[in-house]
Amino acid sequence: MLDHRQGPGMPDELMIKAGLPAGAGRGLFEAPTYTCSHCQAIVVLNPLRRRERAWCRHCDHYICDGCGLSLAQTGICRPLKRVIAELIEAADRGQPRDPLVWSTKLLLP
Amino acid sequence: MAKRSISFASVTTAATADAVALGNTTYPTILQGGSGTQRINIIEVMLGGQSGSTSQPQIMLLSRDSTVGVTLGATSTVDSAFDSATAALAAAPISGNAFTTAPQRQAAGHLMNFSFNAYGGAARWLAKDGEEVNLLGNTQPLGEVSLSAFTGTTAGAIGGHLIYEPF
Numbered sequence: 001m002l003d004h005r006q007g008p009g010m011p012d013e014l015m016i017k018a019g020l021p022a023g024a025g026r027g028l029f030e031a032p033t034y035t036c037s038h039c040q041a042i043v044v045l046n047p048l049r050r051r052e053r054a055w056c057r058h059c060d061h062y063i064c065d066g067c068g069l070s071l072a073q074t075g076i077c078r079p080l081k082r083v084i085a086e087l088i089e090a091a092d093r094g095q096p097r098d099p100l101v102w103s104t105k106l107l108l109p
Numbered sequence: 110m111a112k113r114s115i116s117f118a119s120v121t122t123a124a125t126a127d128a129v130a131l132g133n134t135t136y137p138t139i140l141q142g143g144s145g146t147q148r149i150n151i152i153e154v155m156l157g158g159q160s161g162s163t164s165q166p167q168i169m170l171l172s173r174d175s176t177v178g179v180t181l182g183a184t185s186t187v188d189s190a191f192d193s194a195t196a197a198l199a200a201a202p203i204s205g206n207a208f209t210t211a212p213q214r215q216a217a218g219h220l221m222n223f224s225f226n227a228y229g230g231a232a233r234w235l236a237k238d239g240e241e242v243n244l245l246g247n248t249q250p251l252g253e254v255s256l257s258a259f260t261g262t263t264a265g266a267i268g269g270h271l272i273y274e275p276f
Contacts, residue, residue, distance in 0.1 A: 001231075001232065001233045001234075002224075002225055002230070002231070002232050003230065003231040003232075004225065004226060004229060004230045005229075006229035006230075007158070007164075007226050007228045007229020007230050008164050008226060008228060008229070009226055009230070010166055010224055010225060010226050010230070011166075014166055014168070014224055014261070015224060017224075018168065018222040018224040019222060020222075020224070025224070025225075025226070033234065033237075033240075034237070034240060035236065035237075035240035035241070035242065040220060040242050040243060041219065041220050041221070042171075042220055042221040042234065042242070080243060081243065083251075084148065084243055084245045084251070087245060087246075087251075088146060088148070088245070091145065091146045
C-alpha cells in the first residue's frame with residue numbers, strides 16, 4: 001500500500017524505477033504481492049502487466065523475473081526455505097559450514 | 110514464538126549506496142538473528158513520512174546485508190513483544206540503527222522497495238501467510254536484513270515499524 005492522498009506524491013520515473021506502474025506514486029495505490037520462493041524478493045503485482053509471471057514447476061510457486069530467467073537458463077530450483085532447512089539440519093548434525101551453501105551467489109537470481 | 114515489533118519514532122534518512130557502511134541513526138533499523146541457528150520471519154513493514162512542508166522522496170530498501178552490524182550502540186529504535194506474557198529469549202534478535210561496525214546492504218540482496226514521499230506519504234507491506242521473508246543465523250547473507258535509504262533519497266524524517274517473529 002502506498003498512500004499519497006495527503007501529499008504531492010512521487011514522480012512516475014521513480015516509481016517505474018522501483019518496479020511499480022506509472023501513477024503508483026499518486027493517490028492511494030494498493031496491490032497484492034507474492035514472495036519469490038527462490039530468492040524471497042517481494043514482487044508487487046502490477047495490475048497493468050499482461051506478460052505472464054515466472055512460475056517454477058519444481059517447487060510449484062511463482063518466482064520473480066530474475067529467478068525465472070535463471071531457472072530457464074539453468075533448470076535449477078533451489079527455494080530459499082529448502083536452503084534454510086538444509087543449513088539447520090547440517091547445524092544439528094554438527095557439520096561445518098559449507099562455504100558453497102552459504103555463498104551469496106546461490107541467492108542471486 | 111511471539112511476534113515482536115521494532116518501532117522507530119523518527120529517523121532522518123541519509124542516502125547510502127550498496128556495500129557502503131550505513132551511518133548510525135540514518136536508517137530505520139536492521140534485524141539480525143540472536144544466534145547462529147535462529148530463524149526469524151519478517152511479517153510487516155510500515156513507513157510514514159514526517160516532513161512538514163518539503164517534498165522529500167524516499168527510496169527505502171528492505172535488503173539482506175553483506176556486512177552485519179557488530180556491537181549495538183545508542184539506537185533510536187524500540188523492540189517490544191506484542192504479547193505481555195512473552196518470555197525473554199535466551200538469544201534475543203538484535204535490532205537497532207547504531208553499530209560500532211556498521212552494516213552494509215548487499216547489492217544483490219534487495220527484497221523490497223518502498224518508494225514514497227516523506228511529505229504526506231506512507232507505505233506498508235504485509236506478508237501473506239507462508240510468504241514471510243526468512244532469516245537464518247547471525248551472519249551474512251541470511252542472518253541480517255536492513256531497512257535503509259538508497260541512493261537518490263532526499264534526506265527526510267520518517268517513522269514506522271517492522272513486525273517479525275523469532276523462532
